[in-house]
Amino acid sequence: SLSGLTEEMAVGMMILACCPGGVTSNMVTKLAKGDTALSISYTAVMSIATVITLPLITGFSMQHFMGAEAPPINIFSLGITMCLITAIPVGIGLLLNTKNKEFATSFEPKASKISTVLFVIIVAGALASEWDAFITNVGTIGPAIVALIIIMLFIGYNSAQYFKMNAKRAVTVAIESGIQNATVGITIGNIIMNQEAGLSPLSLPSGVYGILMYLVCLPFVFLYLRRKR
Numbered sequence: 001s002l003s004g005l006t007e008e009m010a011v012g013m014m015i016l017a018c019c020p021g022g023v024t025s026n027m028v029t030k031l032a033k034g035d036t037a038l039s040i041s042y043t044a045v046m047s048i049a050t051v052i053t054l055p056l057i058t059g060f061s062m063q064h065f066m067g068a069e070a071p072p073i074n075i076f077s078l079g080i081t082m083c084l085i086t087a088i089p090v091g092i093g094l095l096l097n098t099k100n101k102e103f104a105t106s107f108e109p110k111a112s113k114i115s116t117v118l119f120v121i122i123v124a125g126a127l128a129s130e131w132d133a134f135i136t137n138v139g140t141i142g143p144a145i146v147a148l149i150i151i152m153l154f155i156g157y158n159s160a161q162y163f164k165m166n167a168k169r170a171v172t173v174a175i176e177s178g179i180q181n182a183t184v185g186i187t188i189g190n191i192i193m194n195q196e197a198g199l200s201p202l203s204l205p206s207g208v209y210g211i212l213m214y215l216v217c218l219p220f221v222f223l224y225l226r227r228k229r
Contacts, residue, residue, distance in 0.1 A: 004140075005140065005141065005144060006201065007065040007066045007069070008065075008066070008193070008200075008201030008202055008204075009140070009141055009201060009204060009205055010061070010065045011058070011061045011062050011065050011066060011202055012185070012189055012201065012202040012203060012204055012205035012206065013141075013144060013145075013148070013205045014057060014058065014061035014065075015054070015058055015061075015185050015188055015189055015202060015205070015206065016145075016148075016180055016182070016185040016205045016206045016209055017148060017180065018050055018053055018054040018057050018058065019050065019054070019180040019181045019182070019184045019185045019188075019206070020043055020046035020047045020049075020050050020086055020180070020181055020184070021039070021042065021043045021046060021175075021176045021179050021180065021181060022043060022047075022086075022179075022180075022181030022183070022184070024179055024181065024213075025039060025042075025043060025175055025176050025179040025181075026039045026040055026043060028175050028179060028217060028218075028221060029171075029172050029175050029176070031221055032171050032172075032175060032221040032224055032225065033168070033225065033228075034168055034169070034171045034172035034175060035168050035169045035172045036172075038169055038172045038173075039172050039175070039176060042172070042173070042176045043176065044091075046176070047086040047087050048086075048087045048091075050082055050086060050087075051079050051082045051083045051086070051087050052079065054078070054079075054082055054188065055073075055075040055076075055078035055079045055082065056075060058073065058075075058078065058188070058192070059073055059075050059078075062192075071192060071193055073192055078188070078191070078192075081187075081188070081191060082184075082188070085184060085187060086181075086184060131211075133199050133204060133207040133208060134207065134208050134210075134211045134212075137204050137207075137208050138208055138212070141204060141205050141208045142208060142212060144205075145205060145208055145209050145212050146212060146216055149178050149209075149212070149213060149216045149217065150178075150216065152177040152178040153174045153175075153177065153178035153216075153217070153220055154174075155177060156173045156174035156175070156176065156177025156178060157170050157171065157173065157174035159173065160172075160173040160174065167228070171221075171224050174220070175217065175221070178213075178216075178217055178220070179213055179217055180206075180209065180213070182206045182207070182209050182210035182213070183206075183210075184206075185203065185205070185206025185209070186199060186203040186206045186207055186210075187203075188202075188203075189201075189202030189203030189204075189206060190202075190203050
């Protein structure tokens with residue numbers, strides 16, 4: 001198993017690592033004064049890519065970590081689910097933005113204020129909904145999740161600098177690399193291993209991550225903004 005985790009938790013970590021960024025990464029990018037357009041484009045591309053990559057990597061991970069104990073998984077069905085919950089909503093959003101550029105431009109100042117309020121609500125919602133799972137499992141899963149976030153932030157920022165991107169784009173790539181959509185991870189984990197109440201073992205890493213990502217990523221953002229001054 002991975003870092004002392006159970007086989008199911010190790011698979012859950014792989015599911016989490018494959019999830020796209022989502023709205024949260026776009027909001028954190030805006031908070032960091034990063035390149036919001038790049039963030040949205042990155043999220044869109046990753047949302048489409050994960051329709052293929054997440055089911056395949058999840059299937060491989062279940063065989064690798066769980067072996068004969070792995071529950072049956074329909075990779076094609078999982079791909080359809082990913083398409084419905086990630087790729088299609090992103091595609092609709094991009095289409096509406098393309099068709100209504102004037103509205104999108106005029107609405108941007110209001111959208112900025114709304115996104116700030118929504119971000120606070122999302123953080124509060126994550127704390128409230130996943131608090132029990134967080135307290136129960138943070139000691140077991142927490143170190144692996146913190147390591148995952150820090151490593152991905154580091155790789156994202158430094159790879160962007162390697163390709164000569166400016167600081168604004170580098171911090172955007174770092175945030176997009178370090179922030180995953182925990183809701184997608186929870187949904188996929190619960191679909192594969194159905195749980196009557198609460199989170200399935202495959203969903204626990206995403207549930208704990210839903211809180212830890214703010215505790216790790218927000219200090220990174222504030223340190224970046226402080227260095228910019």
